[in-house]
Amino acid sequence: MTRWLFALLALCALHAHAQPRRIVSLLPSLTETVCVLGHCSALVAVDDFSNWPDSVKRLPHVGGLEDANIERIVALKPDLVLLTSSSRAAARLQALGIQVVAMEPKTLDDVRVAFEKVGALLGEAEAAKREWMRMNDGIAQAAHAVPASRKGVRVYFEVDSGPYAAGEISHIGELLKRLGAANIVPASLGSVPKLNPEFVVRADPQVIMIGAREAAEMRRRPGWERISAIREGRVCTLDSAQGDVVARPGPRLADAARILAGCLSR
Template sequence: MNRLLALWFALCLHAMAWGQVSVRDDRGVTVSLAAAPQRIVSLLPSFTESICALGACARLVGIDRFSNWPASVRNLPKLGGLDDAQIERIVALRPDVVLAAPSARVIDRLEALGVKVLVLDSKSHTDVQRALHTLARLLGTPDAAAVLWARIEREIGDAAARVPPLLRGKRVYFEVDAAPYGAGAASFIGQTLVRLGLANVVPAELGPFPKLNPEFVVRAQPDIVIAPERSLADMPKRPGWASLRALQAGQTCGFASDRYEILIRPGPRMGEAAQLLADCLVGLERTR
């Protein structure tokens, strides 16, 4: 009996050790949990989408106000955003871990209250790939990330193959905000554009998503302009922008808000984003 008891105890210890999860986030902080988290709060849409794409949507107990995909997350508690996450409500949900971007203001406060916070960056393709692998390890399904990333790569490759040869090398201005902010060559969006055979008027040295002087865009004279539909419609009203030849010639890709969200979220739908861009480029080639 004592021998059986000792064996049972050893098996329990082994199971406990196997269940422990320890991952290193993009701050260099090691986040350790007794087991894979069952209650997760996501404070960024791309994290929400990544958790779901890795098969763990049911573990989400709260999300930021902008998370809206897949449809199953829309009824979860909305907990604010990067600048105004609702700390008391987050703590009340008793999360095993909170997923946050480096710019989230609540990180220190949550950790002071004893909440585990995993901080991940997502400015580039490399960042996104690393984040997916980190999340997969956190969830206890480490192999899932490689499968997901292979699908993203395959979709981007398929999109690149559809880009008309006459448009390869064309210079693009991709607007992320009407301020204006542009997607630079160093961003995940800029890297997708390069994969599609396009050039970027916003150089890498300006950073991933720099605020631009409006005159910069006018002087750059991009061959193609990509933006939300509403921003595209307003561009000719901006001082000097009516002289942009891309606007005059209709060499533009304007996206409805639901489609545009796919383009600007660095996560599992990046392959779909590349396909949307390729669809527009095919349409532009037909109108030339």
């Protein structure tokens, strides 16, 4: 906690001297956070996957987690680059004298911390608190909308083919818990573990939430025709826009909760 307070004070001190006017964001959830806090106009470039709000689609796209275009980023002369802690670009950009702030939003608490950090950088600390409270209220409302009869159902959320699933300790897993669902992927397996498909058959989820691309091949997996969710037609297929909302641990998590609640309520 002490280290976090020192870091926050440092961010506030930085803002007192120079609020960033040229920002590059290399993570969609951070792009969305900057925009929700009213500073979309400060963005001069984003990663290849940032696509919300619509205005960021017109910005230069400069790569992603593993392939950020350092030369192009430097040429844009940013005051600040926001990226994930695991990005290879951080050390190279810092060596070139560019200010970097790294975050790793994976859980709901990580999202709160990201709001606070970005809010401090932008001079929007109070707005960040309001947005966090608004988002929490939206998640609570989504949970209230799930019928009592659907509480406790066993859920499998597939993040990607593999299959990779959202575990209990991922932000998706935490949302499912708040909605009253029982995630079949325990915390002991990690945040987004790769599963043996037979594990899912044995766990027998009552609801499956999955992207359209993965849904097309899911039914060809051996034994999956025996899963309750498939037999009873409780497979909730998310389109790409819905998948983006749910997958990104950022300011649209209330919308994500509403999408997941809709899947549970069918």
